[in-house]
Structures are given as structure tokens and as C-alpha cells.
Amino acid sequence: MSAPALEAVDVTRAYEMEGVRVQALKGVSLTIGQGEYAAILGPSGSGKSTLMHLLGALDRPSTGVLRVGGRDVASLDDSALAELRNEHIGFVFQSFHLLARTTAVDNVGMPLMYRGVPRAERRARAVAALERVGLGHRLGHRPNQMSGGEQQRVAIARALVGEPQLVLADEPTGNLDTRTGEEVMDLLERLNAEQGVAVVLVTHEPDVAERARRQIYIRDGLIERDTAA
């Protein structure tokens, strides 16, 4: 098997908040393999959001080594980090983060725009991604013309369109009712199983986390328990 999708070795992250030093992560080591399906659990303030930002290459650790797609993020500048995210990570957010007044196809195709993919190819790949999440009939719809579940599926299609190694889903069911939430989880599981894309869920809901094959519990900036360990 090739390099793991994510690899963190004794990662810490500290912030200056109004002059006060906050140690959000105190030394986290974990590895997410190719095609893995894991959930990161923890109460709010546990440092799981900070960990998610680091794993998504949106941020750099204060100390320790973090490798995303085999590359050490500490050695990358902002542009290279953006390219790394574009290539290796797909994001799914609690509040969908779709562009309003923009069709599903254009929302999904956006990551490819930053990769320099020409318009026609972008559209074709966006349509294919939307069909994979069961939204082949919603191509020209705008976010406000779709239900919450549909919007989250558009977001999942956007996360997948660039064929990343890893999808990072931050509370993906947090804004959905139970049934739609389960549908979204089913979809993520299916994509993980069928396409081999690693999925990391970040959640505080044990019900959601239990569906993953591996659970990583975070508390006070440290890994409290990792079912894979």
C-alpha cells in the first residue's frame, strides 16, 4: 500500500487569543490509511475542530510533523497548501457552504476551476459527480431550490469531483433531520466502499460516529482513545 492519506506525529497547535496562549492540541499522533473510514469524536472545545483544520491542510501545526498525501505541510507555502487541498482533500461542512445563486453543476465544478480544468471538461466531471450522489436531475438547480439533504449531497459531489484521497466531513449531518442525515451517511459509506476514498468524520454525535469503522476520541487536546490503536 502507498503512503497513508494522513499522518500526524506529535502535532501541537497553539493560538494567541487576545494575548492569552491557548494550547488547542497538545501532541496528537495518528495515521489515516488509504480508503479508511474513521470518526473523530469529542465535545466542543476538545480541539477536534483544530485537528480537522490541520488534517485538511487549512492550517499548519505549531510543532510536530503533519503529512497530507505524503507531503509535509510545514514545508509548503500558502499557494502550495492551496494546491495540496485542491488535489488531496474534499471538504464537507455542516452548513454545506454552497455558493448561493450558483447552479449545482457550477458549485461542484468550482474546485476544478482552480486546477485550470477547461469549462467543458469541468462541466462533464461535475455532472458525473452529481449523478454519483443521485442528483442527476438537479444539475441546474440553485441551493435555494433544493432541500437540505440535496444541498449536502451537492457538497459531497463537490468534495469528490477532484478525486481526492480523503474526504473530511465536519458534522455533515448537523443541519439535517435524522432521516436525511442517515441518507447522507449512507452515501458517504457507499462512496468509501465503492470508490476507496478515505472518509474522516468529525462529529460530537456518537450515533453518527459509531457507523465508522474506527473512532478517535479527543479530549483536552489529546487523543483519549483510538479504536484502531
Place this chain on the structure above:
Amino acid sequence: MRTSELLGVAFEALRANRTRSLLTMLGVIIGVWAVVVLVAIGGGARDMVEGEIEGLGSNIIFVVPGEFGLDSGGPTVSRLDLEDTRELRRIAGEDAVTAGLNSSEVVRAGSREVFASLLGADENVANVYVRPLARGRHLTEIDVETRRRVAVLGSQAAERLFGEVDPLGRQVTIGGGRFRVVGVFEEVGQTFGQSRDNEVQVPLTTAQRMLGVTRVDYMAVRAADADAVEPLQARLVAALESRHQGERYSAVTQTQLLGTIGTVLGALTGVLAAIAAISLLVGGVGVSNIMLVSVRERTREIGLRKAVGARQRDVLAQFLVEAVLLTSTGGVLGIALGVGTALAIAALSPVPAVIAWWSPVLAFTVSAAVGVFFGVMPARRAGRLDPVVALRSD
């Protein structure tokens, strides 16, 4: 990202906020509009004056007493007389010099009267100036030598005095004396805002006797061609100044006259356009302000774009293109409005509008540059946003 992609994204963003975009553009629109109109009208006014002066005839030198210039002080009492005219004729040619004596007189015909500008002129007046006749004849040498009481009427004076009746051969009364109408000029329009169609020409000698003077006010000399103008000017002035020791004379060409008027009109246009350009700057500040608001409003969008792979320069370019699209669209609308207004003014008033090719080009370039200048700061701010912070904002 490709430029066409950037333009598409920027266009969508501006269209999403149509009213705000239009209001933001308004500052630029008004600025460009004002500049285009003022430059067009300024250029038109200059062309009009130049056209009027050129309409007098080509290569004409005006010989007047005193110094010519914007700072020449008050008017000078003329010491020129018919002897001087004869002297200048020896230099420039017999029929190339015409002398003039100006006055304003009430001219009557029956019960009608007009207040006309009276010009004492000689037989060369039609050789030096371009002044076509509608009817009859010009003044002749005999008219001048024998101090005949004949008059040639401007078209407007003729119309007011005689209406539909043919004035040829009829009598008019000028300053108590009776004159016979021998000619009527064609309509020529205005010079310096004064209608030359209200002019009445009588023989110079007749006018001198009527006014009790021996002077002439000025002489107009036509040079053979453009190259002959400059040497002739010097010779005319030298001849007059040697005849009248201690006096100063000026020989002014149309070009010099035009230059002086052009300088005045140019300065005036420049000042007005500069004032208008200030509103363009104020418009730019408005664009900057709205772009800052827009960056703040769209923080989450920026965060998302960065999360999915937009680099700092992609986001910067997006907002910069948006600002430039805003101001250059404003520029185009301003140019269209300005050209329209200038054409309307040209149609409704005697001032023609001249839309120089460079004026819209410059206006467009400047408005685009305003976009770059005032868009850079908000765009940099957008580009530098930390995606973690941007995604979290609500």
C-alpha cells in the same frame, strides 16, 4: 485561472447585487460623463471660434495700433490713417489691403430702424475677406474716392429694414444722411458671438466725414500664401513704426488670434475637466468602500474557495477584476451618456460638440485604472483572509 473565467465570476457577482453595483458605478458614470461632455463642448467651442475666424478668409493679417496680447492693457486710440493704408499697399500689393473704421449707428428705412454696426470700408474689402453677395455689388474705388452715399447691407439688417421687399436701389438713413443701397450680403453668421449679418458697409471716406475723423481703426492685409505671412508681418509693423516714431503697432495673424483664444478656451476646459475628474476620484473611493463591504459579506465564500484550492492570488484577482469591471462598465456607460449629451447639446445649441477619438479612450482607460487603484486594497484583504477564520464566520 483564466481571464475569461475571472470575468465570468466577477460578472455574476455584480449581477447578483444589481442595484448596489449600479449605485456604486454612479460615481464613475457621473465623473466620466462630465469629463466627456466638457471636453467635447470645449473642443467644439474652440472649433467654432476657429471656423469663424477662418471663415473671414485665409492668410489675413490684422494691423492694429498698440500691442497685441492678453495683457495688452486698454484699447489704444488709433493713429492710423489713409496715408498708412497707401504705404501698406505699396508693401503688400494694391488690392491686398483694406482699411476699416468702425462705428455703431441707427439705420432707418421708412418707419423701420435697426441699430447696426457700421463699417467704413474700401473697395478691397471683398478681396481681403470672404464675403459673398446675395444681391447687387460691393463698394468700388469710385465710391470711396467720391465719398458716395451708398451702402451694402448685411442680410439681417436688410431683412429687418425691408422685410420681403428688395432693398436694391432703395434709400436708408444713416446718421442723418441718406444712402442708396447697392448690395446685400449673404448670411455669414457670427464672429465672437456678434452677428456680422447686422453689419452695414459704407465707403470709408464717407464714414470718416460723417464721424468727423481722418483715422482708420485697423487694416486687414491678405498675404499671397502662408509662407509670405511672417515676413510680411514684420515689414508692415516696421513701416508703420518708422512713419509714427514712438508708436507701437501689431500685425496679428489668424493663427495668433486663434492661439490666444485657444489658450483661453483650453485653460477653461482643463479646469472644468479637472473638477469633473475629481468626481471620478470620489467615485473610486465609493468603489473601494463597497468592495470592502463585499469582501466582508463574502468572507465565507472566500473561505470556501480557499478550502477547495483557491490561492491567495486567485482570490485577489477575483476581487480586483470585480472592481475593474465595475468601474470600466461605469466608464462605458459614462462615455455613452457623455457622447449622447454632447450630441444633444450640439443639436440644440449653436455650440458644436467635438468628440475627439482620444476622449472616450482616455475616459475608459482612466476608469479602469481607478478600478485597479481603488480595488487593490480590498482585493488584497480578501486574498489574505485565513481560510480557517473565513469558514468560521457567519
